[in-house]
Amino acid sequence: MKISDAVEALGALAQQSRLEVYRYLVQAGPGGVAAGAIAEHFGMPGATLSFHLSALKQAHLVVCQREGRSLIYSANYQTMGELMSYLTENCCQGGV
Amino acid sequence: MKISDAVEALGALAQQSRLEVYRYLVQAGPGGVAAGAIAEHFGMPGATLSFHLSALKQAHLVVCQREGRSLIYSANYQTMGELMSYLTENCCQGGV
């Protein structure tokens, strides 16, 4: 993971609403949650949620797939794992 | 660590210059580096560096101590450890 990717992933998580949404998707598991259901759960306007989801998607922290009229979002554990590795290697004691 | 603390720490690291400065301080080790030396290393105006250091300090990711006319900044590994724990517990598979 390059530093610019780490900055993007960190930035995507560095906002209360987005971190809550990401946690929620992690808890929801691989099945994911439809955008509308996420918006309802957090009482957030659709446009606002969509803005935040696109930041998470841009950082590859979530993926989405269409199912009928719904878009199902789910956490992409791989990117989070890469971010954790980046931080462990570059920002923790004993790092390179 | 509360979610608001996690957001603050993530936000402090979610900027290229700050992430580079933090990495540099981690590499420098417990002895730390004077603000001026950091600014010189990155070719960054003092005021700009000071702004970024205060964000890292606010998030408790760095600490500083005066030594003569210099302020020596060093990485605070404990906060980074707490952030890693937060992410592991809340944002990774198998989390609560």
Place this chain on the structure above:
DNA sequence: TTCATATTTCCAGAATAGTCAAATTATATT
């Protein structure tokens, strides 16, 4: 004291991020 050095704070401007109603796109149902 006076001068020099190290750093921060103040200030203003430029850039980016966050919010949400309204319009648009995509899909499904009748």
Place this chain on the structure above:
DNA sequence: AATATAATTTGACTATTCTGGAAATATGAA
């Protein structure tokens, strides 16, 4: 086709962040 539902994009606005010169603060040396 016409209508309804799910979500995104657009657009306008407000708020926050970033940048760096200039002024202020703090310490040390002559």
